[in-house]
């Protein structure tokens with residue numbers, strides 16, 4: 184009760200928050216493969232945000248890309264390196280539409296609930312993290328109830344809401360991301376030459392215009408309340424093989440290069456001429472390892 188009271192009246196309640204930016208960066212650069220944009224953006228934006236003791240708005244990141252490219256992995260790394268009790272911290276809140284907002288006709292009720300949850304959690308802990316998974320299954324209009332929490336200046340909820348971090352995850356925009364990655368590859372350029380500026384606006388537009396993005400005609404995009412749209416590029420065979428090797432090592436079978444080769448060769452790659460990118464990213468890796476090991 185005291186903690187709650189203290190947090191309500193004081194602006195400095197930081198709960199279980201013990202960020203370790205160096206460890207976050209290390210984890211991102213060592214354990215996320217083929218995602219130079221996500222690595223750079225997440226580490227830079229989080230570091231910048233946390234250096235500011237009194238931010239005028241929360242940090243809002245929207246992750247986009249195909250299945251199995253590391254979006255959930257990166258969001259977990261964020262929780263792991265920000266809180267003492269990592270992803271099991273009571274201040275990391277995950278929303279899954281199929282679980283929390285399954286019925287489209289109840290959207291008005293969900294709006295009230297979501298607003299109440301976010302507000303209640305921010306009152307308990309200013310440094311809360313809210314992760315919205317599977318945004319493409321989110322009823323349209325629902326996330327707009329977050330508008331007062333994401334913008335600058337309103338003082339309705341005191342200042343606590345400005346220290347929160349929001350992460351949205353979706354596959355929306357995968358076509359545009361994959362197209363840019365393919366053109367880059369066909370032009371013989373390095374993957375690392377792909378710039379955020381080539382993708383940022385296109386992803387925002389796609390999310391805004393797509394009725395199943397969770398951001399359809401959303402005020403969050405109109406009002407530019409998303410700090411950054413973070414593209415996750417499609418993974419190629421060498422990235423898949425790194426995923427395989429890493430998982431084999433975790434199982435104590437580091438030396439099984441035959442399994443690395445077999446799993447890498449057993450994935451489906453697109454487009455047909457070229458076969459550059461895995462259609463399932465690293466997601467199917469554990470099942471294939473079990474098959475070949």
Ligand SMILES: Nc1ncnc2c1ncn2[C@@H]1O[C@H](COP(=O)(O)OP(=O)(O)OP(=O)(O)O)[C@@H](O)[C@H]1O
Nearest residue numbers: 214215216249250251252253254255256426465466
């Ligand atoms: N870029 C990557 N580097 C290292 N491991 C990865 C990468 N992408 C995916 N993985 C691994 O593959 C598995 C699935 O990844 P993850 O859940 O992050 O995918 P996702 O992009 O969130 O896809 P989905 O939207 O389908 O859930 C995880 O075990 C993760 O560790």
